[in-house]
Every structure is written in structure tokens, then in C-alpha cells.
Amino acid sequence: MDSPGAPIISGKNLGRTYALGETRVHALRSVDITIGVGDFLAIQGPSGSGKTTLINLLGLLDIPDEGEVMLDGRPVAGLDEDRLADLRRDRLGFVFQAFSLIPVLTAAENVAYPMTLKGLAETAVRSRTRDLLERVGLGARAGSRPDLLSGGERQRVAIARALANEPQVVLADEPTANLDSETASGILELMRSLNEEKRVAFVVATHDPRVVAGSRRTLTLRDGRFVNAA
């Protein structure tokens, strides 16, 4: 395993518990993790091991019950919703298992949306959207709505959207789970090449052995704990 570059986001002693009826479920227990510049980390483990919970905590989508998440060495605990939204918009990218594109927007508009939120100039948004869609091989489908795209194409649009505001870290939760093996390989190859070209760190929660094999680092979760070192 290659070691990551300068730390961007890290979690220290992370713990997260959910209530399931009267039962308390420990989704994560005392997890330490650091994501550095240019990292390509696969987090693997069986269903219910805590992969999605960890991605949510690192993506500032959820708040840990124990421990703390730090961005650029500063804790994010206590930041209000607006500030957290701005950090997600500017510093992080997300790719979800179910593609999660906005159905009323075209492929280009989905990619442009985070840039519009950030308030970038229209010409810059248009130019960068075109570049990103061409980079993921969908320049010709810019005007298509998500329902007219294949699963692989939707995930490519989601990756382009994740890169819209030039984030340092892209968090992907089972990005190949809903794709056939050929398409999944294409998506993995795309993420790898973007990682190398742009030095964007990818953190991928996955069951897919090809993703694990193609990653620079791999961590395995079981019952909310890493079974190998972070």
C-alpha cells in the first residue's frame, strides 16, 4: 500500500450508534482514519460493517457520537448547517450507489449545479461542465435527462458532478454496485485515471473485489472496527 499525501480529512476515535427500536446498534467503534492528497482508498467489509456510516461521517453528512472529524486538521464539530453545506460543496465530492442525479435536470445541468450553488460565473460553469462531461466520455449526452441515460452513463455524470468544484476528496458509496461488470470496470478505470491526473483523493466503500484490487490502500471493516491498520 502506498502511503497517502498531506492529510485532508481525518477521523479520530470515531463512534456512531443507532437506535433500532429499543436496541442500540454500534455502527462504528473507535475508528481512526486519515485521507491524504491523491489517496485512493477502498473500504471493504460485509453489509452492516459500517462502511456507509464511515463515508457519511467523513463526508460531513452525519455527526459522530464519539470522536471527531477534522478537515485540514481543524475539527468540524460545532459548525452550523450552512457552513457544513459550504464545505461539502467546495471541498468534497459524492458518488452514490443509486447515482442520485436530479431527475429534472439534464446531464450538463446536474454537473453544473454545484458550481451554480458556489456562484461561479456562467461562462466558467459552461466551460467546465463541457470539459468534465467530455472527460467522462459524455460530451454528446450533455442535454439528456437522467432517465434517458444508461446506468453507467448516469454514474459517469455523477462522477463529473462530484468533480465540479474541484474537490480534494471524492467519497463514493458502492459506486459500481448497480452496474454490470463491464460498466463497473469502466467506472473504476475512470476514477483511477482522475485520481492520477488530478490528484483527487477517492474513498470508495465497496464490496467489489476489482475496486479493492485497483485501489492504492484498502481498509477492512467488520462490526464497526477496522481489522487492518488505518
Added chain:
Amino acid sequence: MSLWSIALRNVTRNLRRSVLTGCVVVFGFCAFALAGGFMAQSLEGLRDGTIRSGMGHLQFAPPSMFSEGAAGAPDTGIDGAGEIAAILKADRSVAEILPRIEFVGLVTDGERSVPFLGVGLDPEPESRTMDTPKLVAEGDWLRDRTERAVILGTGLAAALSVRVGGTVTLLATSRDGTLNAVDATVAGLANIPFKELNDRYLATSLDLAAELLDAEGQVSKLVVVLTDTAAAPAALPRLLESLRARGRDDVAGRSWQELAQFYRQVRTLYLGIFGFMGAILVAMVLLAAANTMMMAVAERTREIGTLRAIGTRPRFIRRLFLAEGLVLAIGGCLAGAVLSLVLRFILNHSGIMLPPPPGATQGSMLYVKLYGAAYGAGALAMIVTLAAASWLPARRASLMRIVEALAHV
């Protein structure tokens, strides 16, 4: 890709549901526009009818004439009415001055005596400005202020069994308290719309009324007709000031709004009915729209989670759902305005006759006025209602926990 553009696309995305909710808005808007137009038309008709029935826009008389229970006896009349009329006539907003002597008495054909409510008037300006001369159904209106003739309500004529050309005797108490009588020819019979008045109405010339009451040179009041009804509130204080400046502070003035108690009662009743109906409509639209917006939020839970995850602030989510409600409201209002115009055209050409209002004897043709304020009120009510209906779902959407929204199935 503005907020409104996304909102519009979201509204059209579940077209059937949006159309159904839009129909409720259209219905609500039409109800406001048409009922408001009908109400405005009815009130304007009642207002003009009240003014032209004899009330005029302004009335000037000694203060005691406007007090409760004033009988209009000549000993409370205006001295020097000609001077006052000249002062009033000098104002540019005054179109006509109508001198009146109001009195009560008995009218008899020699066999029966019936009480009447009488008015002595100058027939020429009355026929130019008032509707009463047009109500003469048989015979003719009075010719001049010296004529020894009367116009009777058809009800009063029937009670006396007199016809046009017949002779009647009027009996009344004169200024010095003695009973006086004059003979007069029946010049015409007027069909007064209010039955109670129709059974008692008697009009005669100013000179004959003055002779009967021994009140030469006096009138009970001066009725002023203005060139424009809207000018009445401003004209009254101006005219009173002109009178005071000439030393005539023995005269008080009232506008038609102060005098027309029936108009005020009907207006209050209409506003009450309109308000009640409006409240029911608003509640109906509110429930329908709130249901639509709640369903939209529930169906788009994952999408809301995604929007939040990629950096959308809660405030934007809230504004997005509010904008969707407003898009529905504005679309519904535009469609409602078109439908209201079509329905208005159909109703106004339907020839539907409305029954006479309480106390009246004649119905009128259904007519719905194009009343801008009703369209404005309808649009405002629908927009505010849809905004209110969207507020709670929008708030709920903006406060969703992201991980729960993303995991929503």
C-alpha cells in the same frame, strides 16, 4: 438554472397531480373573480340606484332635519334657499341643485283617505338627474314647479282607486299648525320599486306643496347632484366651507354614504357573505395544496438528501418548495383569469333574470362586472394560500437529516 426554473420543472414532473391541484386554484380564483365582480356590480347598481332614486350625492338642510325622527315639517326648513343654491351651484363639481319640500298628510278622492309621504319638487331638474320620472308607468311626469298636479305611487293610486286625470285633495298641517287642503290633478302613476314606498308615494310641484304647507319661499332641503360620484367625499367639506364663508352656518350637509343606511347594510351583508365564502375557498385550496406539497416532499426525500449532500443549504431547499407552491398558484391564477373571462362572457349573455331584492318589486338581469380588485384579491388569496400550504412541507424538507433522506426507500 435558477430556483424558479427548477421549481417549474418539478411542478410539471408529476403533471397529473399538479393539474389537479392547479384546478383547485383555478376554481378558487374564478370564485373570487366572479363573485367579486357580481358583488361589485350589485353594490354599484345599488349605489347609483340609491343616488338616483332621489337621495342625490349630497343634501343640505338645517341640522335638525338630519336628526333621528325628523318629520320634515316646514318649520324646520331652509330660509333663503335661493341664496344657498347659488353658492352651491358655483362649485365646479355641482351638476344640479334639487330643492325639495318633504311633508306628510292625507290624500282623498272624496270617498277614501290614505296617508302619504309627500315631496314637493322642481320637476325639470328632477327629470334630468333622477330615476323617479322614468318610473311613471301611466300618464306623464310633472311639467313645471307651478303645476297643480300630483304623481302617485301605483300602490297609493290603487288604494284610492284613482286614475290619471282624476282629482284628489291633499290635506296636511300647515306651518302655523292649522289643517290645510289643496286640490290636484293626477298627472301620472309611478311604479316605485319598494312596495312600502309605492303604497305611500306622492310627488307634487314645489309651489303646490308650499301652498299646502303655507311655506312659500322655504324648502326642507337642497339635494345636490355632482358630476362624479367619487367627488362626493371631497365636495361636502368644500361646499360647507363655502356656505360658512358666506355666513350660512345654519345649514348642515350630509353625503349619500351617511344617508344611505340600506346601502350600508347591504354592503355589510355582501362583505360578510363574500368573506365567509372566501374563507371556505381558502381552506379548501389550502388543504388540497398542502396535501400535494407533502406528497412531493415524501416522494422526493432521497433527492432532497442528494441536494443537501452536494452542498445545497437548507434555506434553498425551503425556498425551492415554496417556489413550487407559488408556481402552482401563479399558473392557476393565470388559467383562472382566462376561465373567469370566458365564464363572465357566458353569464352576461345568458339572459338570466335575478329575483327582486328584498323590498323591491323589480328583478334585474344577471351581470358580472369585470372588477380588477376581485381578480387582484383572488390572485392574492391563492398566492398567500399556496405559500402557506407549502411552508410546512418546505420546512420539513429543509430540516431532514441527510443520511436518513439518502437511505429513504
